[in-house]
Amino acid sequence: MTETTETPPRTPANRGLGRGGPDERLGARIEETLALLRRIERAHTPAALASSFSAEDMVLTDLIRQHTPGIGIFTLDTGRLNAETYDLQHRVRARYGAVVQVFFPDPADVEAYVERYGPNGFYDSVPARQACCQARKVAPLERALKGLEAWLTGMRREQAVTRDALPLEEHDSERGILKFNPLAGWREADVWHYLKSHDVPYNELYEQGYRSIGCAPCTRPVTVGEDLRAGRWWWEAADQKECGLHTRRRSP
Numbered sequence: 001m002t003e004t005t006e007t008p009p010r011t012p013a014n015r016g017l018g019r020g021g022p023d024e025r026l027g028a029r030i031e032e033t034l035a036l037l038r039r040i041e042r043a044h045t046p047a048a049l050a051s052s053f054s055a056e057d058m059v060l061t062d063l064i065r066q067h068t069p070g071i072g073i074f075t076l077d078t079g080r081l082n083a084e085t086y087d088l089q090h091r092v093r094a095r096y097g098a099v100v101q102v103f104f105p106d107p108a109d110v111e112a113y114v115e116r117y118g119p120n121g122f123y124d125s126v127p128a129r130q131a132c133c134q135a136r137k138v139a140p141l142e143r144a145l146k147g148l149e150a151w152l153t154g155m156r157r158e159q160a161v162t163r164d165a166l167p168l169e170e171h172d173s174e175r176g177i178l179k180f181n182p183l184a185g186w187r188e189a190d191v192w193h194y195l196k197s198h199d200v201p202y203n204e205l206y207e208q209g210y211r212s213i214g215c216a217p218c219t220r221p222v223t224v225g226e227d228l229r230a231g232r233w234w235w236e237a238a239d240q241k242e243c244g245l246h247t248r249r250r251s252p
């Protein structure tokens with residue numbers, strides 16, 4: 001008689017994780033995520049992860065480099081990142097090699113922004129903030145996505161009200177490209193369990209109370225009970241807190 005088990009097979013990715021409880025749940029999540037990454041590598045390359053060196057992006061970076069190296073990785077250097085983020089970028093390079101392609105803003109766009117709004121004009125209004133994100137993030141993203149069949153993000157549903165219906169896979173109709181969110185169903189605890197149990201480097205800002213990492217002037221630590229992304233653009237309403245990288249039509 002053949003015995004069946006719901007426990008996922010032991011693999012390099014979940015080696016060291018015990019049976020039952022959070023370990024078993026994480027093992028299942030890893031297997032599901034690996035299956036998706038392998039499908040992307042097999043059927044949708046060229047594809048690349050857009051990494052901001054968040055905890056989630058580090059999980060995906062580790063999985064991609066170990067199991068699906070055909071998937072690329074890029075980051076957008078806005079010019080306004082924290083020193084800790086650059087430090088992590090350097091540690092990633094030391095661990096995985098020069099695998100992260102860096103895209104910078106067009107200097108002419110930044111110069112035009114600063115001339116019109118001032119260096120910190122993003123605090124003055126939502127349109128001024130969005131214009132900064134457009135110059136420093138969205139325009140470089142459009143360059144990064146050129147020629148790709150699919151891109152990947154580290155977004156999760158529980159991160160914000162703007163992400164509560166996030167699918168694993170969608171068609172980014174505005175850009176005409178497939179978009180995958182392999183960690184959509186992961187819990188914050190799963191992310192940290194993975195990073196710690198696989199000794200993956202992460203941003204030191206998390207040790208200072210940050211729970212979402214962005215540009216230095218637009219991100220602050222959060223207090224107990226606050227939304228995961230409450231520290232991003234904290235002066236704006238919760239339903240406006242996206243930077244234009246992740247344009248999705250929400251259900252009415």
Ligand code: SF4
Pocket residue numbers: 078080122129130132133134136137214215216217218243
């Ligand atoms: S997060 Fe802030 S500094 Fe960064 S691009 Fe957006 S508005 Fe500019």
